[in-house]
Amino acid sequence: MTKIILHVDLDAFFVSMEIRRKPHLRGMPVIVGTLEKRGIVSTCSYEARAYGIHSGISTIQAYKLCPQAIFIPPDMNYYETASEQFNNILLRYTPAHEPYGYDEAFLNMQGTQRLFGTAETAGKLIRTEIQNEIGITASIGIASNHVVAKVASETAKPDGMLSIRAGAEAEFLSPLALRNLPMIGPKTEHVLKRLGLKTIGDLASFPREILIERLGKIGSVLHNRAQGVDLNPLHPRTIKSKSFSRETTFTMDEPSKTRLRGVLRSQAEKIARDISKNRQGARTVIVKIRFTPFETFSRSTTSSTQVTSSDQLFARTITLFESIWSEYGYPPLRLIGVGVTNLSPLAQQLQFGEELSTLQPNINKLRQRYGEKIILRAVELKNPTRKPYRFKKATTAPHEER
Numbered sequence: 001m002t003k004i005i006l007h008v009d010l011d012a013f014f015v016s017m018e019i020r021r022k023p024h025l026r027g028m029p030v031i032v033g034t035l036e037k038r039g040i041v042s043t044c045s046y047e048a049r050a051y052g053i054h055s056g057i058s059t060i061q062a063y064k065l066c067p068q069a070i071f072i073p074p075d076m077n078y079y080e081t082a083s084e085q086f087n088n089i090l091l092r093y094t095p096a097h098e099p100y101g102y103d104e105a106f107l108n109m110q111g112t113q114r115l116f117g118t119a120e121t122a123g124k125l126i127r128t129e130i131q132n133e134i135g136i137t138a139s140i141g142i143a144s145n146h147v148v149a150k151v152a153s154e155t156a157k158p159d160g161m162l163s164i165r166a167g168a169e170a171e172f173l174s175p176l177a178l179r180n181l182p183m184i185g186p187k188t189e190h191v192l193k194r195l196g197l198k199t200i201g202d203l204a205s206f207p208r209e210i211l212i213e214r215l216g217k218i219g220s221v222l223h224n225r226a227q228g229v230d231l232n233p234l235h236p237r238t239i240k241s242k243s244f245s246r247e248t249t250f251t252m253d254e255p256s257k258t259r260l261r262g263v264l265r266s267q268a269e270k271i272a273r274d275i276s277k278n279r280q281g282a283r284t285v286i287v288k289i290r291f292t293p294f295e296t297f298s299r300s301t302t303s304s305t306q307v308t309s310s311d312q313l314f315a316r317t318i319t320l321f322e323s324i325w326s327e328y329g330y331p332p333l334r335l336i337g338v339g340v341t342n343l344s345p346l347a348q349q350l351q352f353g354e355e356l357s358t359l360q361p362n363i364n365k366l367r368q369r370y371g372e373k374i375i376l377r378a379v380e381l382k383n384p385t386r387k388p389y390r391f392k393k394a395t396t397a398p399h400e401e402r
């Protein structure tokens with residue numbers, strides 16, 4: 001039986017969210033990213049892309065390409081709420097739902113015809129519901145496998161839908177440039193171009209043996225994909241990030257150790273969820289702090305064992321935090337952040353006293369289903385004797401491609 005995969009992708013998600021609350025920005029080159037040393041473009045509007053700006057380049061480089069661009073620091077709390085709404089809409093259509101990052105998901109629509117009609121009909125409904133409930137646009141690709149569905153949604157962007165008939169996959173991919181095929185990055189593209197290949201069609205008809213010889217195992221995967229065959233389905237859990245981080249910028253300097261610990265705890269919880277979702281463990285933990293106005297310090301620790309649970313991550317975070325903070329005489333902070341890197345597939349062996357990490361997948365499920373706040377550490381709760389939160393979040397956002 002042919003699979004029916006629907007790939008839903010929010011258009012320029014972070015930027016669209018900013019335009020939703022600041023409609024006067026529509027039609028302008030808008031960049032979500034902080035214009036500062038080491039700032040990175042997380043997402044940019046289609047108008048900014050016309051200047052050659054794209055996700056992942058430095059904001060300083062983006063400024064050089066388009067000095068009139070509007071830079072907005074990321075507000076992850078705001079985006080995360082919308083991301084939850086997005087996934088809740090998709091779950092109305094099928095439980096066979098694989099979220100991929102904040103703004104993309106694959107749905108397997110097999111067996112949903114009686115409820116929603118064809119995948120195209122369901123796709124239309126989904127796009128309308130996203131527009132009505134979140135107020136932004138999404139694009140959808142429909143195909144018999146993940147890879148082709150993803151390429152189709154990219155091709156349909158922005159605000160479009162494209163369905164590829166079973167059997168027509170290779171024909172659809174053939175004229176597209178190599179970079180459109182997931183897994184072809186700049187390096188692989190360079191190798192393929194030196195072999196004289198320009199389009200996905202060129203790749204499909206190229207001798208498989210030579211691809212394997214030049215690229216190793218991946219050569220054979222790419223050869224299949226170029227023919228529209230997805231033998232190694234793009235599964236969200238197999239796509240690994242190299243690092244995760246969370247940062248919080250306070251609008252007023254934060255002197256309270258209790259509050260700072262609370263913020264670190266939330267960040268550790270979120271990162272533990274990210275790495276657990278990816279079935280990874282981290283060996284390096286980094287803590288970053290910024291004193292007023294902008295002196296920034298970071299310190300890291302690397303161990304031979306993987307950090308997998310939020311408790312382990314929090315313990316290491318606090319040690320690092322204390323060591324930097326005490327060194328400078330406990331001044332109030334402007335920014336605080338946690339990051340993990342040196343990620344590797346999760347070691348299955350449990351360690352003594354590690355029971356809590358076995359809870360993590362269930363905590364994640366609860367949060368995915370009922371929202372972030374369904375289960376919290378006591379220290380994360382707002383202190384009732386203090387005024388409500390007065391800091392705004394600015395998290396280093398994962399790069400969003402489109």
Ligand SMILES: [Mg+2]
Nearest residue numbers: 009010103402
């Ligand atoms: Mg997107």
